[in-house]
Amino acid sequence: MTVLDGRVTIITGAGRGLGKSIAEQMAHAGSSVAVGDLDIQAAEEAATELAGQGVAAKPYRVDVSDPRSVEACFAAVVADFGRLDVVVNNAGVSFVGPHITDTDDEAWNRTIGVMQSGVFYCMRAAAKYFLPQRSGAIVNISSIRGFSASPGRVAYCAAKAAVLMMTQVAAGEWAPYGVRCNAIAPGVQKTPMWDQDVAAGVCDEEKVLAVTPAGRLGRPEEVGKLAVFLASDDAAFINGSCVTIDGGLTSVPIDGAITRPE
Numbered sequence: 001m002t003v004l005d006g007r008v009t010i011i012t013g014a015g016r017g018l019g020k021s022i023a024e025q026m027a028h029a030g031s032s033v034a035v036g037d038l039d040i041q042a043a044e045e046a047a048t049e050l051a052g053q054g055v056a057a058k059p060y061r062v063d064v065s066d067p068r069s070v071e072a073c074f075a076a077v078v079a080d081f082g083r084l085d086v087v088v089n090n091a092g093v094s095f096v097g098p099h100i101t102d103t104d105d106e107a108w109n110r111t112i113g114v115m116q117s118g119v120f121y122c123m124r125a126a127a128k129y130f131l132p133q134r135s136g137a138i139v140n141i142s143s144i145r146g147f148s149a150s151p152g153r154v155a156y157c158a159a160k161a162a163v164l165m166m167t168q169v170a171a172g173e174w175a176p177y178g179v180r181c182n183a184i185a186p187g188v189q190k191t192p193m194w195d196q197d198v199a200a201g202v203c204d205e206e207k208v209l210a211v212t213p214a215g216r217l218g219r220p221e222e223v224g225k226l227a228v229f230l231a232s233d234d235a236a237f238i239n240g241s242c243v244t245i246d247g248g249l250t251s252v253p254i255d256g257a258i259t260r261p262e
């Protein structure tokens with residue numbers, strides 16, 4: 001018996017990166033998984049991989065920035081699996097720089113559309129199933145950038161901050177219905193998004209490692225295990241919280257003064 005036995009989980013942006021790891025951990029915890037992604041090929045590959053491990057996993061094409069696409073995806077998952085218990089709002093895009101004054105409308109709208117409106121659309125869609133059944137758990141993937149600013153990322157930071165507040169509003173509204181909503185704020189994680197930003201020269205891995213007390217980047221499976229805990233009944237009294245998982249990155253002074261053992 002594992003903590004999510006018999007549950008059905010939708011994970012958005014699960015074709016790769018953190019979302020894929022979260023899907024794997026949810027599956028290992030006993031849940032059936034709906035692998036949602038804009039990139040249907042990536043979703044199919046991830047679902048096939050999971051199915052090969054004996055897990056009930058199906059791919060779904062979803063654009064979280066489009067409310068109709070979200071509604072259709074959630075309805076298809078419930079039709080296929082017969083129920084819905086957990087939603088992990090993970091899909092994301094990364095625009096780093098230029099400055100606020102140069103951030104064009106496309107970058108702003110796409111970022112807010114996927115990571116703020118998209119989370120809202122998925123929360124609202126989940127509530128249609130969760131509130132009547134008087135159960136359900138939402139895990140929103142925010143970021144340390146939701147409370148610790150990063151120049152060059154105005155839209156990203158704004159969206160991630162909004163996710164934290166939407167998480168709290170939902171918790172207050174839905175706790176009486178037995179529905180929980182929590183957030184995770186990862187620090188820097190080794191994913192395709194991070195590797196692309198490093199390759200593009202907009203992020204510096206060596207600098208990040210130097211100012212991270214843990215001395216390493218986060219491992220996607222660590223976020224996955226945290227998401228499983230927050231989704232499970234073990235976290236039944238945790239609602240409206242944000243758990244930071246950053247190796248201590250946001251707990252040191254900005255000059256990065258870290259005393260390391262010999």
Ligand SMILES: NC(=O)c1ccc[n+]([C@@H]2O[C@H](COP(=O)([O-])OP(=O)(O)OC[C@H]3O[C@@H](n4cnc5c(N)ncnc54)[C@H](O)[C@@H]3O)[C@@H](O)[C@H]2O)c1
Pocket residue numbers: 012013014015016017018019036037038039042062063064065090091092093114115118141142143144185186187188189190191192193194
């Ligand atoms: N990597 C990090 O260091 C880090 C740190 C903090 C928070 N996060 C957050 O974690 C989440 C996952 O990040 P990642 O590093 O795995 O990114 P990633 O780019 O590796 O994966 C993101 C996935 O989301 C999908 N996606 C993009 N737009 C979509 C849309 N409109 N609808 C559905 N799916 C869509 C992509 O196709 C991709 O599969 C994001 O919300 C990101 O902001 C990442």
